[in-house]
Amino acid sequence: MKVIEIEGKTPDEATKKGMAELGIDDPEKINVEIIDQGKSGIFGFGVSKPAKIRIYYNDQVEDVGNKAKEVLLAILERMNLEGGVKDLKEGENKVYIELESEKSSGLIIGRKGKTLESLQFIVNLIVNHATGTEKKIILDIESYRANREKALRKMSREIAHKVIKSGRPWTLEPMNPFERRLIHMSLQNDKRVTTKSEGQGIYRKVTISPSSGS
Amino acid sequence: MDYKELVAYMVKSLVDHPDEVEIREIEGEKSTILELKVTKEDIGKVIGKHGRIARAIRTIINASATKSGKRVVLEILD
Numbered sequence: 001m002k003v004i005e006i007e008g009k010t011p012d013e014a015t016k017k018g019m020a021e022l023g024i025d026d027p028e029k030i031n032v033e034i035i036d037q038g039k040s041g042i043f044g045f046g047v048s049k050p051a052k053i054r055i056y057y058n059d060q061v062e063d064v065g066n067k068a069k070e071v072l073l074a075i076l077e078r079m080n081l082e083g084g085v086k087d088l089k090e091g092e093n094k095v096y097i098e099l100e101s102e103k104s105s106g107l108i109i110g111r112k113g114k115t116l117e118s119l120q121f122i123v124n125l126i127v128n129h130a131t132g133t134e135k136k137i138i139l140d141i142e143s144y145r146a147n148r149e150k151a152l153r154k155m156s157r158e159i160a161h162k163v164i165k166s167g168r169p170w171t172l173e174p175m176n177p178f179e180r181r182l183i184h185m186s187l188q189n190d191k192r193v194t195t196k197s198e199g200q201g202i203y204r205k206v207t208i209s210p211s212s213g214s
Numbered sequence: 215m216d217y218k219e220l221v222a223y224m225v226k227s228l229v230d231h232p233d234e235v236e237i238r239e240i241e242g243e244k245s246t247i248l249e250l251k252v253t254k255e256d257i258g259k260v261i262g263k264h265g266r267i268a269r270a271i272r273t274i275i276n277a278s279a280t281k282s283g284k285r286v287v288l289e290i291l292d
Contacts, residue, residue: 071227078220079278107277115277118270125267126227201264 002057007050011037018055029090031056064135065090068097068127072139075119081107083141099141109144116144117176152179153186160193160208169209174199180206217275217286221248224271229256245285248275257292 004021008014011034015027024030038051069085076083083101090096101108109116120139128134138145156172163170172183183206184195192211199205218239226232229252236251252260261268272288279286 074223075220075274078216078223079274080215080281081278107280110273110277114273118273121266121270122224122228122274126224129228202266202269 003054004057005035005052005054007052009038009050011051011053014051014053015055018053022055022057024057026090029057064127064131064133064137065095065097067131068095068123068137071126071130072097072099072119072123075122076108083108093135095135095137097137097139099139101141105141108141113144113148116141148179149182152182156183156186156208160187160190163208163210164192167210169207171198171205171207174203174205177204180204183208215278215282217246217248217279220275220278221250221271221288224274225250225252225260228267229253229259231256245287246279247287247289249289249291251291254292257290260290 002022004018006014006018006021008017011032015030015032018032019025019027019030022030033054033056034051035054036049036052039049065088069088073083073085081101081104083099083104085097086100087098088095099105099108107115108119110118116139120137123139124137127137140146159170159172175183180197184197187193187195187208194209194211196207196209197204198207218237222235222237225237226235229235231253234253234256238249238251240247240249250260259267260271262270268288268290275286275288
């Protein structure tokens, strides 16, 4: 963690100055504490006082994001797939990387997102191994995750409807923990059905059943 | 397409003894077999719990083999 103090005409200007000094262009990577707002001295009268701020910057944070990007591009290159990083956001516990690929996004995603999932898993392992951190790296491409989320919610509601109508439980295909959680959440307020996960490891599936009372 | 190089990059980045990673590529007409050998201590690092790491590596290999239509098999030797 690095901390620097900077003065400027306004807090904004001081922040810009500080970022330039640290060589950071993403304002999300720093925390700014305003020590003194400063006074500008209206119409040249009065005493003008510079604004003073303190910038907190976690220099390790950048390492994880950069390392993740480097590993990811190295793998894509060796997979012979064209693709690049469109956006990278780094928080305290997470790194979010959005990929782009003109021709190969379908291959990068894979059937039911399997390839994207595998890439994410391997990149996490390699980066954690290299940097010694446990930051979670999340990969996305062409809003695949948001779209998949929407599709899963829609599907869960449709199947819940069938279960209510027929009175028979329905077991979904195996899903990863994140997707299973999404199904549970999207149906938790529907009193007419209950959801339950069953099975081991990658075979774990969600079953939607009619509530016993109805 | 160099599958050996793809596997080597991933495996060497995962293990504690990258210098002792050996990969042999056996090329057939329709399929390519990759034989991977790592040290005893590193074997868990390439297989993972319930084979999760090995499965992810295989998925990535298959994605890059899709275009060629070739089958690429990764065998982990012990």
